[in-house]
Amino acid sequence: MSAYVIEIQNVSKHFVSRDRDRVAALIDVSVSIRRNEFVCLVGPSGCGKSTLLRLVGGLLPVSQGRVMIDGRPVLEPRAETGIVFQSPTLLPWASVLDNVLFPLKMMKRIAPDSPGRARSLLKLVGLEDFEGKYPRELSGGMQMRTGICRALVHDPDILLMDEPFSSLDALTREELTLELMRIWREQPKTVLFVTHSILESVMLADRVVVLSPRPGRIAEIVPVDVPRPRQFGMEALDEFQRAAGRIRELIFGAGRDTVH
Amino acid sequence: MPIAAISALFLVWEIACRAFAIPSYIIPAPSAIWTETTALPGNVAWHTMVTTKTVLLGFLVSLLVSLPLAVLLTSSPLVAAAVYPLLVLTQAIPKVALAPILVVVLGTSELPRVVVTFLVAFFPLVLSIASGLVSVPPELIELGRACKANRWTELWRIRLPFAVPFIFSGLKAAIALAVVGAVVAEFVNSDAGLGYLIQTSTAFFKVQLAWGALIILSIMGIVLFQIVVAIERIFFPWSPGIDKQTL
Numbered sequence: 001m002s003a004y005v006i007e008i009q010n011v012s013k014h015f016v017s018r019d020r021d022r023v024a025a026l027i028d029v030s031v032s033i034r035r036n037e038f039v040c041l042v043g044p045s046g047c048g049k050s051t052l053l054r055l056v057g058g059l060l061p062v063s064q065g066r067v068m069i070d071g072r073p074v075l076e077p078r079a080e081t082g083i084v085f086q087s088p089t090l091l092p093w094a095s096v097l098d099n100v101l102f103p104l105k106m107m108k109r110i111a112p113d114s115p116g117r118a119r120s121l122l123k124l125v126g127l128e129d130f131e132g133k134y135p136r137e138l139s140g141g142m143q144m145r146t147g148i149c150r151a152l153v154h155d156p157d158i159l160l161m162d163e164p165f166s167s168l169d170a171l172t173r174e175e176l177t178l179e180l181m182r183i184w185r186e187q188p189k190t191v192l193f194v195t196h197s198i199l200e201s202v203m204l205a206d207r208v209v210v211l212s213p214r215p216g217r218i219a220e221i222v223p224v225d226v227p228r229p230r231q232f233g234m235e236a237l238d239e240f241q242r243a244a245g246r247i248r249e250l251i252f253g254a255g256r257d258t259v260h
Numbered sequence: 261m262p263i264a265a266i267s268a269l270f271l272v273w274e275i276a277c278r279a280f281a282i283p284s285y286i287i288p289a290p291s292a293i294w295t296e297t298t299a300l301p302g303n304v305a306w307h308t309m310v311t312t313k314t315v316l317l318g319f320l321v322s323l324l325v326s327l328p329l330a331v332l333l334t335s336s337p338l339v340a341a342a343v344y345p346l347l348v349l350t351q352a353i354p355k356v357a358l359a360p361i362l363v364v365v366l367g368t369s370e371l372p373r374v375v376v377t378f379l380v381a382f383f384p385l386v387l388s389i390a391s392g393l394v395s396v397p398p399e400l401i402e403l404g405r406a407c408k409a410n411r412w413t414e415l416w417r418i419r420l421p422f423a424v425p426f427i428f429s430g431l432k433a434a435i436a437l438a439v440v441g442a443v444v445a446e447f448v449n450s451d452a453g454l455g456y457l458i459q460t461s462t463a464f465f466k467v468q469l470a471w472g473a474l475i476i477l478s479i480m481g482i483v484l485f486q487i488v489v490a491i492e493r494i495f496f497p498w499s500p501g502i503d504k505q506t507l
Contacts, residue, residue, distance in 0.1 A: 054402075057406060059402055077405050077408055079408060083406045085403065086399070087397075087399060091400070091418075093421045093496070093499075103406075105417075106404065106408065106413060107408055
């Protein structure tokens with residue numbers, strides 16, 4: 001048994017475009033993620049970071065290499081993985097509570113204590129008074145919180161997040177970043193978090209995987225040594241600056257010859 | 261406001277008929293229509309019931325056929341390529357021309373009338389249900405897959421609920437067309453109904469009664485349409501409804 005929960009081994013992914021060309025999205029990506037580690041995927045638009053997340057989630061098949069979770073190859077979506085999408089993706093016809101319970105209903109795992117569990121998650125994100133509301137009655141931030149509760153309701157050990165905060169305003173974004181760290185502290189999980197914000201990645205992650213522009217390859221995996229619990233204001237710390245600087249250099253600064 | 265506008269229309273109509281002494285066999289005055297139509301209330305009510313029954317039956321059949329048909333159309337490109345031309349064919353056939361042939365085939369019962377009503381009404385319903393089923397955002401489909409949905413649960417729990425506003429916009433079009441279809445069918449073959457009443461009363465120059473039947477048909481169309489709207493509001497309050505959506 002390996003020490004890693006998620007093992008991405010020499011994974012390549014290509015898509016077949018409309019005119020039958022093969023377009024490479026990811027080339028030879030290898031990352032191993034430890035249990036309860038928080039890993040961010042950062043890279044320019046179109047570098048395949050969302051694709052990599054979908055490969056780990058079993059939503060897309062790999063073209064080459066393999067993705068392993070707990071030593072088993074991922075061939076289809078896994079029940080013990082929670083996914084938060086870029087948009088909240090709530091069901092407009094279901095109340096907040098029913099939206100949170102949706103995965104359990106779909107997987108026929110609804111139990112007598114499920115609504116209680118959903119309510120305690122809603123309480124965790126401050127939505128306890130909104131369980132009967134419909135998604136269109138909520139603000140963007142509240143919708144995203146509901147989406148996060150939904151991803152957590154079946155108590156997954158892996159949480160995949162695909163730029164979850166990118167559509168929110170800056171204040172809500174900071175708020176939710178802090179909330180996510182609190183949730184992760186209270187209910188530790190292995191998190192793979194896709195973002196295009198360098199600051200967000202350094203704020204959240206134990207390690208940041210920096211991808212090069214399309215086709216995506218791993219430019220470098222940058223460790224973040226900023227002490228926890230983290231809060232805004234820590235951007236001034238040396239550790240923060242060092243990590244953020246290195247990521248920025250990998251994405252923008254360095255010329256072609258310095259990218260590994 | 262709409263009531264005021266319609267009252268004003270009737271008033272102008274009445275005044276015009278009297279002022280210009282328009283012969284009642286060309287355009288009767290509203291008062292004359294009223295007197296003539298309410299002269300035999302039981303008779304007119306019976307004709308109305310007969311037509312309403314045909315409209316509702318045709319509408320119901322439209323819904324029952326359109327739902328599975330739309331699911332079939334959206335299930336695979338191959339099926340769509342096979343079925344879609346047939347659908348277009350049913351729309352290309354002039355229903356007025358088809359109605360007498362259907363009477364020969366199906367007999368002089370209620371059946372050919374319901375079939376004509378259905379043929380007139382179902383097409384926009386199939387199209388709007390199908391477009392609802394395919395316009396589910398890809399992320400919702402991904403969510404379903406992440407929750408280990410199979411084709412059936414995806415349809416039942418995601419695609420169909422998502423299509424509800426589309427289904428209702430199709431139903432609103434279908435109910436209005438069902439009234440048209442029922443009247444067309446009654447013109448061709450019937451011994452009762454408002455379409456039949458219009459035909460026989462014009463034949464006997466009882467123009468006031470024909471106008472009365474026409475007005476009842478219009479009211480029927482409006483009432484049935486509003487019932488569909490009310491069902492949507494009551495049972496699917498989250499649906500954006502007509503105000504945010506094009507028919």
